[in-house]
Amino acid sequence: MRFIVADWGTTRFRGYLIENETVLDQVSSDEGVSALQKGQHRDVFLRQCGRWLQAEPDAPVLLVGMVGSREGWVEAPYATCPAGPAEIARALVPVDLGEGRKGYIIPGLFCEPAPGAADVMRGEETLVLGAGIEDGLICSAGTHPKWILMRGGRIERFATYMTGEMYAILREHSMIGRPATEPEDPKGFDLGLEAAERNAGEARVGLLHLLFSARASVVSNRMHSSLLAPYLSGLLTGDEINGALAQFGRPDSVTILAAPERAELYVHALKRHGIKAEIKDTQQALIAGLARIVRQHALG
Amino acid sequence: MRFIVADWGTTRFRGYLIENETVLDQVSSDEGVSALQKGQHRDVFLRQCGRWLQAEPDAPVLLVGMVGSREGWVEAPYATCPAGPAEIARALVPVDLGEGRKGYIIPGLFCEPAPGAADVMRGEETLVLGAGIEDGLICSAGTHPKWILMRGGRIERFATYMTGEMYAILREHSMIGRPATEPEDPKGFDLGLEAAERNAGEARVGLLHLLFSARASVVSNRMHSSLLAPYLSGLLTGDEINGALAQFGRPDSVTILAAPERAELYVHALKRHGIKAEIKDTQQALIAGLARIVRQHALG
DSSP: EEEEEEOOOOOOOEEEEEEEEEEEEEEEEEEEEEGOTTOOOHHHHHHHHHHHHHHHHOOOOOEESGGGGSSSSSSOEESSBBBHHHHHHHTTTEEEETEEEEEEEEOOOEOOSSSSSEEEEESSSHHHHTSOOSEEEEEOOOSSSSEEETTTTEEEEEEEEOOOHHHHHHHHTTTTTTTOOOSTTTTHHHHHHHGGGGGGGGGGOHHHHHHHHHHHHHTSSSSSSGGHHHHHHHHHHHHHHHHHHHHHOSSSEEEEOOOOOHHHHHHHHHHHHOOEEEOOOOHHHHHHHHHHHHHHHHHO | OOOEEEEEEOOOOEEEETTTTTTEEEEEEEEOOGOOOOTHHHHHHHHHHHHHHHHTTTEEEEEEEESSSSSSOOOOEEEESSSSSSHHHHOEEEEETTTEEEEOOOOOOEEETTTTTOOEEESHHHHTSOOOOSSEEEEEOOSSSEEEEEEEEEEEEEOOHHHHHHHHHHHHOHHHHHHHHOOTTTTHHHHHHHHHHGSSSSGGGOOOHHHHHHHHHHHSSOOGGGGHHHHHHHHHHHHHHHHHHHHHHHOEEEESSSOOHHHHHHHHHHHHHEEEEEEEOOOHHHHHHHHHHHHHHHHO
C-alpha cells in the first residue's frame, strides 16, 4: 500500500511517499508550523507533495505532529489514553486538499497522570506505535522527552519532561550556565548523574538546589568550568530518569527512540540503575507507526 | 558606634551611615557590580560616601555583597561553614580607600551540603546574623532563596534554590510559560503548591515533568491560561520547600527574610505543612548583622 505523509513539526516540514514501510521519495523544508500563518498550510503541502498526489490518486494522506496544534493547519483535539491505532484512526481530523482529496491529521494524545493533572503529546504517539513494543516502557527523547507505558499494544499513559529545553535555557539565559567553558569535558555528565542521586528517594534535596549547587561548585573552585555544561546535562537527565522510574516502576529494560548520540547517554544513565536499554531508529519507528494508522484507517 | 557601609550587589549600590542600629543617612545608585569595570570601585565609593568618610574619620567601613566576588572590587575568598561573626570578622578583606583609610569586604560563605557538593552565599550571611536567631531555620528569599540552619549563633549550613531565577526564565524564555495570560489569577499559586506535593516523598514524579504538565494543562483546556504564571510560581516555591524540609527537617517555625509580598507567599505555603513562619524586615536584619560584624572586628 502506498501512502503520502507530512511529518510537520514546529520548525521542519518533512514529506514522504511510502510503500508499506519503505520510503520511495522524500522532501523537507524549514516551513515548520511556527513559520506559517493560518491559511498557508495547504499551499505549502501542495507545493511540496502535489506531484505525489497526482501520481498516486488513491494514496491516503496523513499529517502528523504540530500541524494539528492550535497554531497548525486545523486543531485536532487530543485523543485520550489509553489509545492504540484504532482509537487514533477513529479520531483523525480531515483537511481539504482540493479536487475532492482529503488529508487526515493524526490527533495528539492527552493523559491524566494524576487527578487534575495533564500531559499531552503530538507526533510521538505515531512514533511509539511503530516501535514494535506491545508491553513495556519507551523513552522518546527529544527536546521534551516522553516516557510512555505500553500495555496490550496501546499507549496506557505517559509523562513528559522538559529536560532538553531546560538545558538550553540554562545555557543561554541563566546565571547557572554562565561559568561554563569550552571545550567541554564529557566526564561532567557522570558527575551530574551522581548529583541527581541526591534527589532520589526520601533524601531528595530539590532540583532547584542541585542546579544552583552546580554553579556554586565552579565559582568556589571545586569543579572545573569545562565540566559544567555536561554536568548540567547529566543532572537533568538523571533527575528525569529518577522521576520516570518513580512513576512507571523499575523495568528490566527500556526502549529508547532518539538520535544516536543522545540515545547513548540514556543507555549509559540507565545502566547505572541496572536497566538495559535498546535503541531504535526514530524514522523507521515513525513510518511503521504511520503504516499501522493508515491500515487501521483503511479498515475503518 | 558610627560606621559606614556599602551594600553592593549585582545591580544596586546602597551606602549607609549608621549609628548603632539606626540609619543616619543613606545613598543609592544603579552602580551595581555588573555595571562596573575593575578599577572603578574606589571612585564610585568615594563619590557616594566620601563626605561620610571625612565627617567620621574614625568610623569603620564595611562592604557587603557581590562587591567581594570575582567580578567585584577585590575577590574575598569564601569563609567556610560553620561560621559566625567571629569567623567572618577574621576573614574580612581590606581595600584601600586612600589617605590611609581602609574598608573591609565581608567574605561570602561556602558550605559542603554533601561530600563533593558545594553551596555559596554573598551578603545573606550578614543579613542572617542580624535576624536574632541563635538556633533555628531561616529562609532568605530573593532571586536565589537560601535556607539557612543556625546553631549556637553561627551559620551551620545552608542550601540555595534557583526558584526566582527559574520563574523568570520560564516566563521569558521557555515554551512552558508562553501560554500564560494576564490579568493573572492568584488562585493558581495554590494549585501549583498542590502540584508540588506530587514531587514530595517517595512518589516523586520530577519537577521537569510537573513544569511540562503545567503547560499541558493549559493547552488541553484543563486549566485557564490566567492561572499559569501563579501556578508556576507555586510549583517552584512548593518544590523548594519540599527540598528544604527534606534537608533541614521539619521545624515548628521558620524565620522569613524577604520583601513583604514574597514573604507572605512563604507564610502561606509553609502553613500547608503545619509550619509557622515569622517575617522579619530585611534592611533591619542587614544593619543588625553589620553591627555585629563591626563590633567583632573592633574587638579583634
